[in-house]
Amino acid sequence: MLKIYRLIYVVLVLAVMQAEAVAAKAMVAVAEDLEKDANVVVLSEEVVFTVNSVSNGTMLVKTRIKILNQNGQHKAKLYVPYNKLEKVDFINGTSYDLFGKKIKSIKNKDIKDVSAVSGNLFDDHRAKIADLSHLSYPYIVEFEYQTISNNMLFYPVWQPLDDEKLSVKQASFQVKLPKEMKLRYKELNLKEKVSIGATPTHDVYTWKVENLTPVEREPYGPLFREMVPVVYTAPSAFEVEGYKGNMDSWASYGQWVNKLNEGRGVLPEATKQKLQALVAGITDPAEKVKKIYSYLQANTRYVSIQLGIGGWQPFEASFVDAKGYGDCKALTNYTQSMLKAVGIESYHALVLAGDDMPDIQTDFPSQQFNHVVLCVPMQQDTVWLECTSQSRSAGYAGEFTGGRHALLITPEGGKVVKTPDYSALDNAQKRTITVKLDEKGDGAANIVTLYSGIQHDTHEGVINNMSVEEQRKWLYKFISLPSFDISTFTFDLKKDRVPTVTEKVDLSMRKCVNISGKRMFLTPNLLNKWSSTPPAVENRQWEVVRTMSFLDVDTVVYQMPAGYSLEFKPDDVTHKSVFGEYNVTIKVDGDKVTYIRTLQMQKGRYGRDTYPALIEFINNIVKADNKQVVFVKNVQ
């Protein structure tokens, strides 16, 4: 018995010793790891957010950063945004060389003051810039700054790894708030959870991270923010410019938005009558919505003027009616008022718009949005209206606002709903080509392509924003053929819930097939060849993410020149994988070659071990797309 204990004891001691050795090694390794593959090491960062009251807070930030090379230079430039409600209290900064010798200190006159949004027509968002860039590496910069905010709609989102090729030695985030107030937070990808302490007057929440090595994005990987530690914080009770609210639930946040919008939907009587006359005789509410929406599109335009209540209160409907312009809130509010004038109820819907944006954290009610659209509930279906666009189809959300969660602002308050999502069949590209070839290998092609859903977006832009001359130039760039001349082209845009564009192009091609001596080589996939595969990644870390479903169908019929017979034809192929399905059939019937290619891929998230399968699937497509049919001249 004793023997066994001893044995266990020995084993334990050994294990402990080994563990210590590993830990010691790890410490050294960490120091090296932090600089490996990094441009910047955050040596220390302390962020302290002190809530002074429901309407006021102070943020103090201290950072010490090591800039390793030129690509990390941007981190030596501190960028502190401010606006009417958020002021910069002070900024200090000093840079040092590696021996601790001071290089430079920021003086007040060195701090630049610039407009933060150049594209906007007008808003009060500005930024202070303190630049400690130095050109001999490595060097260290220290910044300390404080901002004071009267906009408590936003509490900080803490993301210590805020860049690729950046590592963090240690960083902490602290929120101090008066005892009578409540902090709401959400932690993501965090090793160490919050620790909660208190002072006599305040509760203190602290998060810490250390030794975070650079996180590298991978092809077909998730968004950067999904891969790194993040702490979201938000208030319970808050107040902005006298507007009191509560964010405990989406419902209560929606109530606050309702308060901002209150009384801003009044239209002049004359406009109301005009609108009622416009829809007179129409019984179908969906038709009425279309009528009002096209009235909006014909009579207003989007102008970004972001002022007031942190940029969240719309202009009054009567203002937009008089001036014919407004930002997203103002135009949405205006459209809502117009629909109301013809007896149709609709709701503002807050979204986080953009085609490369993460979805909102639905379980964490807070201000996560950057855009507003209008949602019109209908008996059959719901219609979504993008009120800032003069050309968008009524009811089509596209990649900008589709396929995500939105906060519907109903009279009862906020409600999370989903915006329309688009399937592979919605996002289609269906193309039929007939090609007539002559004995020189030149050919005339008649191409008809139907683009729908997200695959129609580019064309919608081309149709609405380009002159005919520019469209022609764009087609030359867009069509990938060795050498060709476009004779005619037309676009036909059909607005719908899933809008479509029919594109017809007639063109003549030089050397569509290659004739070498007695042979003729035809690559039957004329316009939809895939030519690159994603790079191989050793030790794939993250899951595979595909963000769009689509269906491509290509049918190409060739009329070959007379006097040739078939020498070689690639086999028909089918490739199936979790990502989708690819099919090619080639039929040769006398001098007629019929090529049919179908590729359907699904959006979704797949395990990280599926990545090699994705490469293989795509490479199989590349191989098949480039296969050729060979004909040989008949002996006379």
Added chain:
Amino acid sequence: MKAKTFTKVLVIAMLFWGAYSTALAQNEAAKFGKIEESELLMKVYDQDTSAAAVVLSDFGYSRFLFANNIKLVFERHIRIKILKKSGYDWADVQIPLYRNGTRKEVASGIKGYTYNLVDGKIVKDKLESKAVFDEKMNENVAVKKFTMPNVKEGSVIEYTYTVTSDFFETLQDWEFQTSIPTVWSEYRAQIPEYFDYKFQFMGYHSLHDNNSERQAAAQSNMMNNSYRWVMKDVPALREERFITTIDDYRSKIEFELQQVKFPGELPRTISGSWDDIVKDLLKEDQFGVQLNRNNFFKNELAAVAAKYSTPEQKLEAIHELVKKTVKWNGKNGLYTTSSIRKAYDNGTGNVADINLLLTSMLLEAGFDATPVLVSTREHGRAFKGAALITKFNYVIAHVNLDGKTYLLDATSPLLPMGMLPYRVLNGEGYLVKSKETGGGWVPLKPSGGYATFFNGEVTLNEKGEMTGKATESHSGYSALFKREEITDEGEAKYLENFTKEVGEFKIDQPTLDNLKDLAGILKIGYNITASGNDQQNSVLYLNPMLGHGEKENPFKLEKRLYPVDFGFNHDETYMVKFNIPAGYELDEIPKNMVLSLPDNGGKFTYMISVQGSVIQVLSKISLNKPVFYAQEYPNLKEFYNHIVAKHAEQIVLKAKLTN
């Protein structure tokens, strides 16, 4: 019957013509507030039916005010027809205003209207003054921003404003041409006899009207020179590929103050002849003074002198020294930020800091070195006609060594000595010396062009599988661009991404040679394998370009208005040796081809030779000049058509009959 129809058509045509002519056949600038119904009825602009908006009238007037200070007053009135929604951006207006210390520009008298036709009646909406915003962009620039109310398809907008400026030496330039068509563009300037301005016209469109007169100013014995320049029916300016900057092709007029002569004072030359510019520059604190004897780098120069014997080695060593010591901050400029000494101590500076430091060091080391004024490609062409210092934004160094000239730039660490960065390859620069001592224009010729050389050897088997090795060599600009790309991405990452499988081909085990030795040829070597079809084939098809051929003609458009400006010559050579499997013979082989552009502008050579079981393929594309004029475009396009077709051709091998 037929005749009747004809008359009807004619009447309709005339009706349209009438409407058209009142709207557009104008002979003077529009008057503010006097809108014609025809302007609102206009649905398309006949001369360019694709236009999203048209400038109906653009009028500018500059004059001088003599009060306590001299002020320059610029009035503008523009009227724009909005035809399509994509033209709405023209209703968002920004007026930038410059300020430097106490001298500034002030905008006033902003007035504007939007006109719409509602139920046949002209309705106008006023731009309200509270809709005009001020935004401070930075210390020196503030912007007045406004947007016109109630803009719809078919609206006509007009606005007017006045800018009063303390910068009287900067007479406002005038652009007759913009990205939409312009029906009428008129600029007037009333210039007191005290100021002597030089005018510079640019662009492809000619003046419709141009006159000047001299008259006495009111209540003064000063004479004024009044000028008027008009352009009519100016087409929209459109971007194209391979150009310096679109601004080089815009119709515009620019001004430079040459001399100021007030009564009872001696004339003050602001700028005049090239010699005057040179003289002024050499006296300038932040230019010529920087070149005067400097001692602070004495030790470094002594070290160079001790280490190297030939002047050429010394030249290279000094260039290297400047590149290493002072890093470019990305800013262009003719003048040093403060002094070259400071740049040297800080280890950072703008173009002038670096290249004047270089010039100064070279002078100190006994070289015949001179600064050269340059206008970068983005900044536009430097015209030889007028001596205008504002036409330049960059400076490099010129060295004359035993009759051989070198152009040096030390702003990019990857540039070898004697090579100019791409941004500088723009026509000619001006050598900052008096004419007597050899000042004048020097061509900014690239030393060497863009050259690539692909060399491979591949063995083919009967299943269609290939294995082999290849080396891609880059020299001249190709090497520079490749080195920049690799340095940006990081050597390890670049090589990792290089390894890949695309279709049948697989590339792996890449190696890199001479990344750091800038004078050396950059070489990337790798293995190539290609998968076959796993079976014995009686016929094997082989594309001899191995995916390196020209797949698409880079010149797709039918027409070209501007020159094709590459900046440098091209030389792309491809050579591969194929070893074919035993038991196979050649069945088909592409024909050899030699194709030349007129006047030795370019040459394409394609040759295949066969020796036993070895097939040798050579393709070589040379473009022997950096710029091809618009008239040469069809040739260039056709040249590439032939290359693309040739590169698609294939070799066919056949199994020998065994019996």
